[in-house]
Amino acid sequence: MTLAGSAKLAARQTTVRRALETLKLEALVVTAPSNIRYLTNHGGSAGVLVVTGDAMHLLIDFRYREAVRMLQASPSACPSLRPWDVSGSYDEALLDCLGQLGVSTAGFESPHLTVARHDWLVRTASARKLPLVFRSTGGIVETARMVKDDAEIDALREAARRLTPVAQAAFSMVRPGVSERAVAARIENAMRDAGYERTAFDTIVASGPNGALPHHRAGDRKFETGDLVVLDFGGVLDGYCSDLTRTVVVAPPSAEAQRVFAAVREAQQAAIEAVRPGIATTDVDRAARRVLETHGLGEAFGHGTGHGLGLDVHEEPRVTRPRADVAPVPLEPGMVFTIEPGAYLPGWGGVRIEDDVLVTEHGCDVLTSVSYALIPD
Amino acid sequence: MTLAGSAKLAARQTTVRRALETLKLEALVVTAPSNIRYLTNHGGSAGVLVVTGDAMHLLIDFRYREAVRMLQASPSACPSLRPWDVSGSYDEALLDCLGQLGVSTAGFESPHLTVARHDWLVRTASARKLPLVFRSTGGIVETARMVKDDAEIDALREAARRLTPVAQAAFSMVRPGVSERAVAARIENAMRDAGYERTAFDTIVASGPNGALPHHRAGDRKFETGDLVVLDFGGVLDGYCSDLTRTVVVAPPSAEAQRVFAAVREAQQAAIEAVRPGIATTDVDRAARRVLETHGLGEAFGHGTGHGLGLDVHEEPRVTRPRADVAPVPLEPGMVFTIEPGAYLPGWGGVRIEDDVLVTEHGCDVLTSVSYALIPD
Numbered sequence: 017m018t019l020a021g022s023a024k025l026a027a028r029q030t031t032v033r034r035a036l037e038t039l040k041l042e043a044l045v046v047t048a049p050s051n052i053r054y055l056t057n058h059g060g061s062a063g064v065l066v067v068t069g070d071a072m073h074l075l076i077d078f079r080y081r082e083a084v085r086m087l088q089a090s091p092s093a094c095p096s097l098r099p100w101d102v103s104g105s106y107d108e109a110l111l112d113c114l115g116q117l118g119v120s121t122a123g124f125e126s127p128h129l130t131v132a133r134h135d136w137l138v139r140t141a142s143a144r145k146l147p148l149v150f151r152s153t154g155g156i157v158e159t160a161r162m163v164k165d166d167a168e169i170d171a172l173r174e175a176a177r178r179l180t181p182v183a184q185a186a187f188s189m190v191r192p193g194v195s196e197r198a199v200a201a202r203i204e205n206a207m208r209d210a211g212y213e214r215t216a217f218d219t220i221v222a223s224g225p226n227g228a229l230p231h232h233r234a235g236d237r238k239f240e241t242g243d244l245v246v247l248d249f250g251g252v253l254d255g256y257c258s259d260l261t262r263t264v265v266v267a268p269p270s271a272e273a274q275r276v277f278a279a280v281r282e283a284q285q286a287a288i289e290a291v292r293p294g295i296a297t298t299d300v301d302r303a304a305r306r307v308l309e310t311h312g313l314g315e316a317f318g319h320g321t322g323h324g325l326g327l328d329v330h331e332e333p334r335v336t337r338p339r340a341d342v343a344p345v346p347l348e349p350g351m352v353f354t355i356e357p358g359a360y361l362p363g364w365g366g367v368r369i370e371d372d373v374l375v376t377e378h379g380c381d382v383l384t385s386v387s388y389a390l391i392p393d
Numbered sequence: 394m395t396l397a398g399s400a401k402l403a404a405r406q407t408t409v410r411r412a413l414e415t416l417k418l419e420a421l422v423v424t425a426p427s428n429i430r431y432l433t434n435h436g437g438s439a440g441v442l443v444v445t446g447d448a449m450h451l452l453i454d455f456r457y458r459e460a461v462r463m464l465q466a467s468p469s470a471c472p473s474l475r476p477w478d479v480s481g482s483y484d485e486a487l488l489d490c491l492g493q494l495g496v497s498t499a500g501f502e503s504p505h506l507t508v509a510r511h512d513w514l515v516r517t518a519s520a521r522k523l524p525l526v527f528r529s530t531g532g533i534v535e536t537a538r539m540v541k542d543d544a545e546i547d548a549l550r551e552a553a554r555r556l557t558p559v560a561q562a563a564f565s566m567v568r569p570g571v572s573e574r575a576v577a578a579r580i581e582n583a584m585r586d587a588g589y590e591r592t593a594f595d596t597i598v599a600s601g602p603n604g605a606l607p608h609h610r611a612g613d614r615k616f617e618t619g620d621l622v623v624l625d626f627g628g629v630l631d632g633y634c635s636d637l638t639r640t641v642v643v644a645p646p647s648a649e650a651q652r653v654f655a656a657v658r659e660a661q662q663a664a665i666e667a668v669r670p671g672i673a674t675t676d677v678d679r680a681a682r683r684v685l686e687t688h689g690l691g692e693a694f695g696h697g698t699g700h701g702l703g704l705d706v707h708e709e710p711r712v713t714r715p716r717a718d719v720a721p722v723p724l725e726p727g728m729v730f731t732i733e734p735g736a737y738l739p740g741w742g743g744v745r746i747e748d749d750v751l752v753t754e755h756g757c758d759v760l761t762s763v764s765y766a767l768i769p770d
């Protein structure tokens with residue numbers, strides 16, 4: 017596994033420490049695993065990180081002690097790391113750590129801490145008479161992660177590039193009588209052969225009417241002539257996610273299949289062409305949605321146009337309609353996200369086409385490189 | 394996919410409604426996906442459920458509308474289901490729903506709601522002048538889920554049973570020169586062939602020194618003579634999880650490997666034999682831990698002995714040492730959990746042996762059925 021070098025980690029940590037200064041916080045308690053990974057290279061599923069002005073206090077249990085020791089002996093060692101052993105509960109250990117450090121004002125990640133944990137921490141700190149105040153923060157690390165650095169762009173580019181042979185393997189199985197499940201197995205084998213460490217999400221193979229269920233996975237249904245087949249899959253390489261969707265037909269396609277497919281492809285291309293620095297995420301969504309509305313498919317496109325891609329398969333920025341809970345984000349070079357409009361017609365089927373794009377100085381690079389043909393070669 | 398029948402769902406809902414009465418709550422807002430699935434059969438990754446005395450208000454977005462319509466036309470339809478369309482944010486829709494229903498006191502699941510969502514809900518309800526109070530609850534549905542009903546036991550039994558050929562396929566590859574990754578691929582293919590809908594967690598193949606990292610996954614390391622190899626995998630069948638670990642050797646084993654292996658196997662057997670109704674989870678842990686301490690391996694066993702198994706691969710009850718944050722649970726017939734002691738020696742390797750057990754009237758049934766031989770056939 018390739019990890020960010022120590023100098024890169026130091027730069028990321030500096031960004032977060034500047035945010036702490038601005039917010040007048042002595043420490044930030046980081047509980048989201050991918051935020052911990054971004055700042056320390058520690059990739060465990062458990063762990064709590066306390067970022068202070070001079071150290072990265074990483075609380076880990078027994079299971080990760082040896083892995084962290086090996087990390088620190090590598091060129092990807094985390095600068096200023098101070099590991100803390102957790103023998104019981106993480107939150108007990110967290111209070112011990114904050115108490116020993118004498119922290120009086122600690123930020124926590126409100127989108128990544130449950131009410132139960134928060135209430136326990138506040139109640140127990142008070143019972144222990146710790147002079148400690150917890151302050152809600154949101155998106156400090158996520159904002160830093162939204163614009164990828166060079167090492168991340170290399171990883172995302174390679175993760176996207178390797179989907180090409182995987183897609184070809186899937187296309188080669190699209191014929192009558194083959195089951196969705198068999199194609200999903202072929203896709204996942206091809207991802208392993210391509211070197212991905214794991215799938216980024218559950219592989220979707222949705223044929224015929226199942227294509228109208230945007231989150232169908234892969235079942236026992238066998239392909240029939242005329243079926244549209246939605247193939248949605250991605251792999252994780254060096255921690256970074258890729259995500260691709262293609263829709264193909266079990267030839268020959270009906271006139272309606274060709275019409276809907278052409279409309280979605282046109283919408284996807286319009287959104288890709290809209291991407292450039294300064295444009296808002298909502299404008300990218302608008303570009304796709306307008307095309308589908310023109311074709312009478314506005315109602316059939318019920319989800320957002322895309323999502324950020326990085327250490328998480330769904331991260332910032334969200335490419336959606338204007339929504340009360342999602343602030344539009346002006347695009348910047350280095351952002352990476354998916355563009356994946358679709359049209360879903362209950363009882364009939366669906367079409368979705370998805371690529372991963374990198375915002376560049378003047379537009380975007382499409383990182384995935386797979387044929388869009390409705391009838392695969 | 395086999396789902397619980399409508400009558401079974403009705404019984405589960407009754408249990409939750411009784412808890413609401415006891416707590417004097419008009420509604421429970423359920424946000425944990427596996428709790429929603431347990432009460433409604435809706436298996437989507439998004440959704441919010443509002444349980445009231447007379448209805449199950451299921452808030453779902455576009456992606457799941459068609460799937461819910463199909464569910465309601467099946468013998469596994471959710472009784473008293475009322476679907477609500479979500480077009481923007483789930484939490485906006487939740488406030489709309491609670492407002493329209495005139496709910497004034499709603500419980501929420503504090504272990505499954507983030508501080509950010511909670512604060513937004515409270516602030517926005519207040520801004521809208523809704524006469525609505527949110528009250529923290531924890532474990533209402535999890536407590537109901539801890540004791541499995543007959544349909545769940547059948548599903549868990551079958552999910553465990555099908556691991557036998559998967560383990561055999563893995564064992565057949567344990568010889569010098571084979572990579573961890575290749576064995577993980579074989580395991581995952583065998584799981585698909587066995588009919589599992591997905592893996593329950595990332596497959597672990599940890600050989601030689603990697604075995605000392607309890608959460609190593611599967612890398613490029615190739616097996617060498619004398620290596621201990623920890624194989625930890627599981628599949629999901631009809632929504633229910635299985636979880637198995639075996640440790641085998643690339644023959645011949647060293648005397649130390651035989652010694653550590655025998656100690657862990659003895660500890661695991663002692664824990665299995667301790668299981669019966671009325672015994673506390675901490676006593677089961679104690680039975681395993683005492684054996685390892687006798688063999689001088691107490692320090693090498695740094696994690697808990699097991700975890701509940703059901704719709705989630707890690708659920709209640711936790712089988713651990715006495716801990717401030719985990720209350721011991723007295724065992725009851727129908728509980729299902731893993732028993733998986735291990736010993737991890739940094740730089741050398743590790744051993745873990747894991748089965749899934751069902752608590753019965755007088756002891757337990759071991760649901761997994763795989764050879765314990767250190768040298769596989």
